[in-house]
Structures are given as structure tokens and as C-alpha cells.
Amino acid sequence: MRIGIAGITGRVGRLLVQEVLAAGAVLAGGTTRHPEQAGDLARILPQNTPLLADMAELARISDVVIDFTHADTVIPNARALAQGGAAWVLGTTGLSPMQLDAVREAAGHIAVVHAANFSPGVTLVQRLATMMGRALPAESYDAEIVEMHHRQKVDAPSGTALAIGEAVARGRDVALAEVRESGRDGHTGPRKPGAIGFAALRGGQIVGEHEVLFTSADEQISLAHKAFDRRIFATGAVRAALWLENRDSGLYNMEDVLGLPPL
Template sequence: MNAQSLRIGIAGLNGRVGRLLAEEVPAGDAILAGGTTRDGQKVAGIECPVYADIAELARHCDVVIDFTHADTVVPHATALTETGTAWVLGTTGLSPAQQQAVDAAAQKIAVVQAANFSPGVTLVTRLARQMAAVLPGSEYDAEILEMHHRQKVDAPSGTALAMGRAVAAGRGVRLEDHIESGRDGHTGPRADGAIGFAALRGGQIVGEHSVIFTSGHEQISLTHRSFDRRVYATGAVRAARWLSGRAPGLYDMEDVLGLDRPA
């Protein structure tokens, strides 16, 4: 499919990222085919069809970009599967059942799922996995520090958790078995092999993430700072264009960037 004929829809057109996506889709030589809002009403300054129903949007699109809410994931998975519409999913905080719905959809449609669509975050996360593979947990403590705007409702952030999973993958363990989050009071000494998280909130910080490895002799930090949410929008549009014509499957931003899969 020619990039200029690719029809992209936006779930949550009136959201913070949705509004940026409405600008970035035509800037990426694709067609803004429409969007959804909760009430189906037009969004000031955005000229495209608006629907209250995700299924109706999907019928008019080749790809839907979705930065909405975890509660919408299951109905969105159902609707997009029924219409055969590809899905770029940036919603985080999914429950196991919601993730299962995404996995099931990916057996029938092409899905790019990522906690963060920034190329820089993708590379930092990959580096964290590579470093964890050679810095043993018995010698190097791993901590993940993140800060976001005061309106953010989940902690740790989806990006922080993705970085934690990368560290766990590098060590060959499950994050759920080693996570330490929200320390408070007399917690006792840090457990060997723990993957720790600290979440800060304040002001209008778009997003800051650091993965820190500390031994008794040295410290290594990987840090990424987002200055503008537009980086997520441009990354998501890049993912949508990459998805065009792909076979069903569950992909991520490493696939979009053309990075080799780790052995």
C-alpha cells in the first residue's frame, strides 16, 4: 500500500496525544481517516470524521492508533479483529486478562504494542536488557527512577515497568518475582537481585526515566528525558506506516526500528 493512501484512525482523538496524532498523521503523508471521542462530537481545530463507536472507525481505516485507557482494550481488540484493522497500541496498565485480549487479537491482525513509542526510550530499554545480561544481580543492584506530571494516575509508569522487564529478561528472571516498589518504613535491607522502582510526580514533566546499576565499586546510569509528547505521536505514526501490509502478529518498537532480536 502506498503510504499516501494509508488510512489511519485515532482512538481518543481529543486526548493529549490524540490531538498531536491528528497533526502528525497528515505530516507523515497518510490520510487521517477519523477518530473517536466519548460523545462522538467534533474536536475543535481537527477536521476529520468523528465516531463514538470504535467499530465504526475501524471500518474506515487500515490502522487505528490507540492511546486511550486499559478499560477500552478488550472491546477495541474485538472490534479491530472483526474488521481486520491493524492496531498501534500505546495504552499501558493492562491487566493479565486485557493483555490476553491483545495477544489473541495479534493472532488475527497485525499489532504494534509499546509502552513508549520514542525511539530513544526503545534504545535505552534495549541497552538496559543488554547491560543486565552482563552485570549480575548478585553484584549490581538495579533501580529504575521515573518522574511524570502531577496528573498521571498510575505508578510505576508503563515505560518504567517495560524497562524493569528488560532488566529481568537480561537476567533470565521474571520481573514479578523480583520487583520492589513503593518502599516505606522499616523495609529491611535490599533483597539480592531485586529490581527496584521509585516514582516521582510533579509539575508538568512529560517523562523522565533512569535505569541505574550500582555495585560496591561503580555506578552506571541510562537516562532518557522527553521534552514534548510529540515524540510519542511521531513514533506511533511511524509504527502505523510500518504495519501496513504486515502479517498478523504482535510487534513492538524494536521491530519498527529494524533492530535485530536478541539471541
């Protein structure tokens, strides 16, 4: 299987190179805006691995492309991959409705795995959050999501925290946008019934920590996940890429990759 990497010289891109090669797949090439930053990456790249500026070129030589770049690239990447016929593993978060529409449109032509987090552990936390949201009445159990990341992270709450919130909301059969509470400050009044709250912490070089809590007057249940190394995201993305081989066009997620049955 020929796997291309968007943003191959980036922090996750470098890990993806190692994981693609460790999986025994063919590294088709990668896109980069900064080929001069390849540096020590050149020492592990197979000979003649192309570093490209254009996603359309990468799509033409790949069976699947793994993409952890930026929300701004999602729409052009969706078009290029759909036209080139390469499957797409997309880990970019913070997408606008228009960008999400582009992903769904691409999935009408190619197989796409889109996930906020490719860790198997986080995928299971999301699954359990849906089950708990369904089983624990919103009027009795307050749902709160706490996350912590490194000081360089620019968005809050994190894409993973929002995905966990979406999982809780799905279990409660509500839209997250209608019940989300973030960044409480000052005299906020009492907590709204049925709200799903978010708290974002930043500091040091924390890779990613997420906890979802369901608290009633009588008990508290918590689910927590800690990532120690970004490699877990690269490993999961490569697993998703290999899973896509010979899949029909459509939009998939990590629960599909892990073989979990529908709830």
C-alpha cells in the same frame, strides 16, 4: 494508508492528527466520547473527517488504528479491530493479564504493535537495559529505576518504568513480578539480592523522565531518557502505523519498527 485515531479529541489524539497529516497519510477518522470537545481541532481536520462513537465503525474505514485510550477499552477494541481487519498500534499501558490476552488474541488475526512508549530513545534504553541485565551479575549489581512525571499522572510506577524493569528482568532471565520492589517506606530491612527497585516522583508538568541505574560496590552505570514534548510519542506511533502496512498478522514492538535485530 488510511490511519484512524482512537480518542482523537484527547491530548495525544490531537498530536496524532498533526503527525498523520504531516506524514502524508490519509486521516480516516477518529473515535471520541466527547465530540463537543473537538473545538479548534476542527480547523485542522480534513473536510468531512468522521468523528465516531464506535471503534467497529472506525475499523471498517481504516487500514490501521492508533490507540492511546484507556485499559478499560482494550478488550472491546481488540475484538472490533480483529473483526474489522484493521491493524492496531496500541500505546495503552497498565493492562491486566486478561487485557493482554485480548491483545495477543487480536494479533492472531491482525498486525499489532504494542509498546509502553513509542519514543525511539526509550526503545533503545530498554534494549540496553536488557543487555546490561544480561552482562552485569544480579548478585553484584543492584538495579534501580527512577521515573518522574507530571502531577496529574494517576499510575505508579509508569508503564515505561515497568517496561524498562521487564527489560532488565529479561536480561537476567527472571520474572519481574518475583523481584520487583516498589514504594519502600519505613524500616524495610536491607535490600534483597537481585531485586529490581522502582521509585516514582510526581510534580509540575514533567512529560516523562526515566533512569535505570546499575550499582555495584565499585562502580555505577546509568541510562537516562527525558521527553521534552509528548509529540515524540505521536511521531513514533505514526511511524509504527506506517511500518505496519502489508505486515502479516502478529504481535510486534518498537524494536521491530526500528529494525533492531533480536538479542
